[in-house]
Amino acid sequence: MKVLKYTYKSQTTSKSFIITTLIFILIIVGMMFLPSVIENLSANDKQDICLVDETGILSDNLDGLKNEFAESFNWNVASKDDMDRLIGRIHDDSIYGILAVTGGKDGLPEAEFITKRVTDDKHIKALHDYLQVRWSSAVLNKLQLSDEQKNLLTSRAGFKVEQLGKSFEDTYLLSYILMMILFMSILMYGSSVAGGVGYEKSNRVMEILITSVKPTQLLLGKTIGLGLAGLTQFFSYIIAGCGFYMLFKPKNATLGDLTFNISNINGLILVYLVIFFLLGYFFYATIYAGFGSIVSKNEDLPVVTMPLAMVLLICFFITMYTMTSPDGSIAVIFSIVPFSSPITMFTRILTTDVPLYQILLSIFVLIASIGIFGWLAARIYKVGVLLYGNMPKLKDLVLLVKNDQ
Numbered sequence: 001m002k003v004l005k006y007t008y009k010s011q012t013t014s015k016s017f018i019i020t021t022l023i024f025i026l027i028i029v030g031m032m033f034l035p036s037v038i039e040n041l042s043a044n045d046k047q048d049i050c051l052v053d054e055t056g057i058l059s060d061n062l063d064g065l066k067n068e069f070a071e072s073f074n075w076n077v078a079s080k081d082d083m084d085r086l087i088g089r090i091h092d093d094s095i096y097g098i099l100a101v102t103g104g105k106d107g108l109p110e111a112e113f114i115t116k117r118v119t120d121d122k123h124i125k126a127l128h129d130y131l132q133v134r135w136s137s138a139v140l141n142k143l144q145l146s147d148e149q150k151n152l153l154t155s156r157a158g159f160k161v162e163q164l165g166k167s168f169e170d171t172y173l174l175s176y177i178l179m180m181i182l183f184m185s186i187l188m189y190g191s192s193v194a195g196g197v198g199y200e201k202s203n204r205v206m207e208i209l210i211t212s213v214k215p216t217q218l219l220l221g222k223t224i225g226l227g228l229a230g231l232t233q234f235f236s237y238i239i240a241g242c243g244f245y246m247l248f249k250p251k252n253a254t255l256g257d258l259t260f261n262i263s264n265i266n267g268l269i270l271v272y273l274v275i276f277f278l279l280g281y282f283f284y285a286t287i288y289a290g291f292g293s294i295v296s297k298n299e300d301l302p303v304v305t306m307p308l309a310m311v312l313l314i315c316f317f318i319t320m321y322t323m324t325s326p327d328g329s330i331a332v333i334f335s336i337v338p339f340s341s342p343i344t345m346f347t348r349i350l351t352t353d354v355p356l357y358q359i360l361l362s363i364f365v366l367i368a369s370i371g372i373f374g375w376l377a378a379r380i381y382k383v384g385v386l387l388y389g390n391m392p393k394l395k396d397l398v399l400l401v402k403n404d405q
Helices: 002-012 015-041 059-068 080-091 121-142 147-154 168-202 205-209 215-248 267-292 298-322 329-334 341-351 356-384 394-403
Strands: 047-053 073-077 097-103 109-115 253-255 258-260
Touching: 002 215, 015 215, 047 059, 047 080, 059 073, 059 121, 080 097, 080 109, 109 121, 121 147, 168 215, 168 267, 168 298, 168 341, 215 267, 215 356, 267 298, 267 341, 267 356, 298 329, 298 341, 329 341, 341 356
Parallel strands: 047 073, 047 097
Antiparallel strands: 097 109, 253 258
């Protein structure tokens, strides 16, 4: 208990802990208000487009075109002879693009949009749809149809999409951000266990500690203390984020069709976040502690901890890959495997409706794995904390653990 209290207090009162917590809170708050700031800055940021229309389909109703895209584009009419000069202006970033409309085969209009880079393909599609509407209107006028017949021909069949599960657009950004926070927290706090053990060994503090505390108690105190510190930091982010959201009700952040909606975080999501953070942390922290106990110098620490960090990083990328198909076989398998399940299963919970038995199975496998790896790490830690000099080879370490009864 003394080791736990000391570890927790020293971690939560350190400058790095306080600064990191404040920085992440500022980032979370900034992301909430970023959409409003961007919207205000880009309110008058319209792009200039030159219309070169040889058919008159659009240029004959220029006011209608301007009104249709009043919030997006500023329109200027030019002739075909100006094309070379206009293309030069595109390269100079003086204008965004050229919409050239010519008469094609069978009298059908052909349009070409020329630009240096497409920044929003939705606007391009809207231009295409508007041209199609104008052409259809011109054809119907030539046929001298009644208004009723025109409305019947131009009416569109109803079509809607009903999502029975969670929306990909509403959950992707939130899932990605929470997955990143979860990954960074497990990696940071897990590796800090190994760093703490290595530091104490390099300064010979370990020799004093084990005279009053058993190695197993020291291991548990360190891992639980750091885990509680990480949980404290987690709740700081959640309380600050939810508090600012409820006070100011900022607009939802968007990235294309994707939306960052913090209101999707409910009580059950927070419970799962805590569960998978703690289980993921304890799983990796016990292994990190075992690795940290076999090194005598801090310089050797990256050598033994890098493989474990690479495993966690690979699991992170696998989870990113499965976010677009959270119900697929790969996602299901890696949400059960203990090395990846803390991140993958939590991300699946955010992005789809996961069967309860899969969640319980993932938690059970993690708890069992913590017991197995924790027992093994405790054996390594027990013999490793007093090992100094060159780092032992694997076979030597196995013999030391085997002989220690």
